[in-house]
Amino acid sequence: MPTRLAQVGHHQEAKREASNAWVLLSTEEISVSADVIDGIAVASRILSDTAVRAAQFAEIAGRKPCLATVLVGDDPASHTYVRMKTNRCRTVGLxxxxxRLSQTATTTEVVTLVARLARDITVDGILVQHPMPNQVDERQVFEAITPTKDVDGVTGASFAAMALGDKGFASCTPGGIMHLLDAYGxxxxxxxxxxxxxxxxxxxPVGMLLLARDATVTYCHSKTADxxxxxxxxxxxxxxxxxxxxIKGNWIKAGAVVIDAGYNPGNVGDVEYxxxxxxxxLITPVPGGVGPTTIAVLLAQTVDAAESAHSVA
Structure with a gap:
């Protein structure tokens, strides 16, 4: 006889033991109403802690933690993202x-700027906004970032640290996703x-972070069958x-946790919400789910970088 999954107990009481809160029942499948993951609330807690640490750093070091942003080209969305990150820096004391470089900037020009920022002792973290114009080799630009200032987690060194469990900076969106999972038990x-x-x-990188937490991870892509x-x-x-x-709604296993990191025109994610x-x-909304934690992790890791550099200096 077909089986179905149903939730046992009240949603709030069951969150911390959610993986064990489902039992098999007979008859046809039923629908389950998801709890919405509040990324804004989770990000707010990260930013509150970051503001406290930024103030403590400024008192000890005599300067604020500093994030340098590099924007290449005229993409409106990229300009919006950088402006949001700049404003958020101000609100938490960074x-x-x-x-900014022009739409016609070359790889050499961008790499030269990033390398200069990497040598600047007053800069703690470097964010190169992507995507960049087609003529710019993004990977070459990313690799010009000193790993100790790679607060966006885009270098090969940072990926290796995530994969091997070494000390380093997580890619910000994957790092934010892990914060969301932890916040909801x-x-x-x-x-x-x-x-x-x-x-x-x-x-x-998010697969590597999940693997490091003992999940069994499968990657899917354009060549994935079924x-x-x-x-x-x-x-x-x-x-x-x-x-x-x-990702269609009827593909989702009853009781699964859905993290939608896609963002498409019209405030639509990758999942049929x-x-x-x-x-x-549990499910993340779009917007208001993964996005806010991405920026929060970026700023938290900038303070991490500042604290680390100051302790070494």
Whole structure:
């Protein structure tokens, strides 16, 4: 006889033991109304702690922690993102230095600027906004960032640290995702996690962070056979492909945790939200889910870098 999954107990009481809060029942499948993961609230807690640490650093070091941003080209979304990050720096007591290069900038020009910032002892963290114009080799630019200032977690050294469990900076969106899971009592250990997307700054690193927490991780991409079948077996689904509602709600396993890191025109994520919310236990909205924690982790890691540099100096 077919089986179905149903939640046991009240949602709030069950959060910390959610992985064990589901039992098999007979008859046809039912819908489950998900709890919405509040990324704004989680980010607010990270930023509050960051503001306290930034003030303490400024008192000891005689200057504020400093994030330098590099923006290449005229992409409106990139300008908006950098402005948001600059404003958020101000609200938590960080200094922000903005650098802009033209749409026609070459790889050499961008690398030269980033290398200069890497040598600047008054700069603690470097953020190179991406995507960059097609003629710029992003990887070459990223690798010009000193690993100790790679607060966005985009260098090969940072990825290696995530993969090997060494000390380093996490990519900010993956780092934010782990904060969301922790805030809602989701323990990845022993869980089947499916990551849809394999970008070097989101899909791949979030899989490494989940693996480090003892999840069994499957990466999916454009060549994956039977994507619906793979997703339907996941206890944790992380999407990062930038394709509106690629992941259908009826693919989601009842009781799964859904983290939608996609952001598409019209405030639409990679997941068919309304249908997925009827089956998931926890789900991130778009916007208001993953995005706020990305910026919060960036600023927290800038203070981490400042504290580390000051203790070494």
């Amino acid at each position: 200094e922000s230095k903005s650098h 989701v323990d990845p250990s022993g869980q089947r996690a499916v990551v849809v997307g394999r970008s070097p700054i989101l899909g791949k 994507l619906p079948g793979v997703v339907s077996e996941a206890d944790i689904v992380v999407t990062a492909v930038g394709r509106p509602e690629l 309304s249908a997925a919310a009827q089956r998931a236990r």
